[in-house]
Amino acid sequence: MAQKKMGRPKSDNPLKDRIFVLVSDETKAQLNKCTEVLNTTRSDVVRKGIKRIYDDLEK
DSSP, X not given: OXXXXXXXXXXXSOOOOOOOOOOOHHHHHHHHXXXXXXXXXXXXXXXXXXXXXXXXXXX
């Protein structure tokens, strides 16, 4: 009987694309403040911001 592979389970919506962004010191500080207050990662803050703007456009 074949053993199951160890590791992270496959995601329904894998995060496979990278986006690089140039920001000012002020924007970087704002992003870092958001990560501290929300206790999350920079990537999550950016994703939430994109989702919020997208949802506003759909209204």
